[in-house]
Amino acid sequence: MVRFNRREFLAKTTATTAATAFGSATVSMVSAGEKPVKKLRIGVVGTGRRGPSQIRHLLADNKGVEIPAICDIDPQARARGVATVKQYGGNTPEAYGKDELDYRNMIARDDIDGVVVVTDVQWLGKISIDALKADKHVGCDVTGTHSLDECWQLVKAQEKSKGKYMLMENCCFGRETLLMYNMIRQGVFGDTYFGVGSYVHDCRHLYFKPNGELTWRGRLVRDDYGSIYPSHAIGSPAKWLGINDGDRMVSCSAVMTAPRGLHFYAVKKFGADSPQAKIEFKAGDISTTTINTAKGKNIRIDCGISSTRPYSRYYVMQGLKGCYDSRSGVYVNDGDQAAHAWSDQLIAKYADKYEHEYYRKDAATATKAGGHGGIDYFVVREFVEMARENKEPWIDAYDAAAWTSIMHLSRLSIDKGGAPVEIPDFTGGKWKDPNWRKGRMV
Numbered sequence: 001m002v003r004f005n006r007r008e009f010l011a012k013t014t015a016t017t018a019a020t021a022f023g024s025a026t027v028s029m030v031s032a033g034e035k036p037v038k039k040l041r042i043g044v045v046g047t048g049r050r051g052p053s054q055i056r057h058l059l060a061d062n063k064g065v066e067i068p069a070i071c072d073i074d075p076q077a078r079a080r081g082v083a084t085v086k087q088y089g090g091n092t093p094e095a096y097g098k099d100e101l102d103y104r105n106m107i108a109r110d111d112i113d114g115v116v117v118v119t120d121v122q123w124l125g126k127i128s129i130d131a132l133k134a135d136k137h138v139g140c141d142v143t144g145t146h147s148l149d150e151c152w153q154l155v156k157a158q159e160k161s162k163g164k165y166m167l168m169e170n171c172c173f174g175r176e177t178l179l180m181y182n183m184i185r186q187g188v189f190g191d192t193y194f195g196v197g198s199y200v201h202d203c204r205h206l207y208f209k210p211n212g213e214l215t216w217r218g219r220l221v222r223d224d225y226g227s228i229y230p231s232h233a234i235g236s237p238a239k240w241l242g243i244n245d246g247d248r249m250v251s252c253s254a255v256m257t258a259p260r261g262l263h264f265y266a267v268k269k270f271g272a273d274s275p276q277a278k279i280e281f282k283a284g285d286i287s288t289t290t291i292n293t294a295k296g297k298n299i300r301i302d303c304g305i306s307s308t309r310p311y312s313r314y315y316v317m318q319g320l321k322g323c324y325d326s327r328s329g330v331y332v333n334d335g336d337q338a339a340h341a342w343s344d345q346l347i348a349k350y351a352d353k354y355e356h357e358y359y360r361k362d363a364a365t366a367t368k369a370g371g372h373g374g375i376d377y378f379v380v381r382e383f384v385e386m387a388r389e390n391k392e393p394w395i396d397a398y399d400a401a402a403w404t405s406i407m408h409l410s411r412l413s414i415d416k417g418g419a420p421v422e423i424p425d426f427t428g429g430k431w432k433d434p435n436w437r438k439g440r441m442v
């Protein structure tokens with residue numbers, strides 16, 4: 001049960017009242033000829049590197065969104081959050097963050113409809129669960145939760161809440177991910193049965209603060225291992241293969257290479273005798289997890305955030321009538337000839353006919369808005385629509401729980417030498433109904 005500190009809350013009354021007055025109308029002003037939009041008031045927790053960029057997308061790319069309050073425990077980040085809201089929203093938001101639980105006072109405000117959570121991964125789940133318990137909408141950045149118990153708590157909180165939760169997995173909004181999703185739904189590839197997803201990103205420069213202390217990413221690779229940042233990899237194949245939408249993941253097996261890259265990096269940066277060189281990092285340089293589904297499909301995910309290589313997310317989707325490989329192209333073969341060559345390079349031939357509506361209509365706007373090539377524009381817009389219309393999200397709490405559970409279950413499998421580990425059914429059997437998520441994505 002979440003307890004809000006009433007005294008602290010009342011101490012902020014003056015500012016809150018001002019903010020309420022600022023956000024009092026329910027319909028936002030728009031230019032002549034435009035349809036009025038319902039006002040949406042969002043609090044943002046975590047205004048470090050990514051938070052301000054999400055604030056910009058919320059305010060600059062969406063009409064009728066206001067940010068009456070932000071929260072960060074780091075004074076510099078907090079100031080950055082306030083300045084970003086001022087720049088794009090025109091108001092000075094109330095700033096919270098006197099300690100790690102001050103976000104609860106922000107969530108308790110009546111003038112906030114929802115929160116966007118962009119903190120260290122170790123806090124994402126706790127804050128989202130508290131916000132759902134307070135009946136607020138939640139847009140949570142990846143990875144969503146930080147323990148198996150939090151996965152369950154998230155699902156239970158969602159089932160009781162009047163608010164809606166969306167995992168803001170931006171990679172699912174990539175152009176090719178949505179194009180393939182569209183083609184699958186229109187039967188181009190036949191039934192899908194195998195997918196690969198990956199997140200390979202050399203993040204070692206983000207593991208240490210300038211004073212040599214570990215950041216949250218550094219603590220993640222020191223304390224956790226397995227597929228520790230899974231959703232960028234698993235999200236697209238899970239959507240292509242209908243996970244939690246007619247099928248579900250039932251078990252996983254994982255292997256991991258020895259953790260060497262980080263030690264190599266720490267020695268080079270801080271010296272062989274430095275305290276950093278003595279840290280025992282647990283996360284292997286690359287981990288591979290193979291997942292079985294109830295319908296006999298497989299997903300493989302590769303996760304490597306400490307390897308010396310350029311950023312790469314590669315994907316494969318295999319269906320009975322063809323396949324997609326992000327490194328080679330699309331192959332569709334409805335006849336009986338042997339498959340010797342990729343018929344088309346990348347997506348050019350199919351884009352005209354099967355381009356997803358989001359890109360057909362708004363590719364230029366998304367690209368101009370920036371943020372990982374446009375995907376942040378779509379993921380933030382999707383959150384805004386969910387919260388404003390009280391709509392069921394495409395990527396919901398069940399997806400967040402299932403996808404993030406791989407972080408914990410891959411570790412258990414590694415501990416057992418790669419033996420299969422059962423994946424819980426977070427949906428409680430709802431996945432069997434192929435219609436329960438109908439209409440959630442255009």
Ligand SMILES: NC(=O)c1ccc[n+]([C@@H]2O[C@H](COP(=O)([O-])OP(=O)(O)OC[C@H]3O[C@@H](n4cnc5c(N)ncnc54)[C@H](O)[C@@H]3O)[C@@H](O)[C@H]2O)c1
Pocket residue numbers: 045046047048049050051071072073074077097099100101103118119120121123124141142143168169170215216372
């Ligand atoms: N989807 C993407 O493409 C993408 C890209 C980058 C980061 N992220 C995610 O965004 C989140 C933030 O990443 P970042 O790079 O901005 O990290 P960051 O360390 O720069 O920012 C995190 C901020 O959260 C604050 N914070 C931590 N605990 C808090 C608490 N209890 N209350 C209030 N503030 C708290 C910290 O002080 C910090 O300023 C992470 O979850 C990360 O996984 C996603």
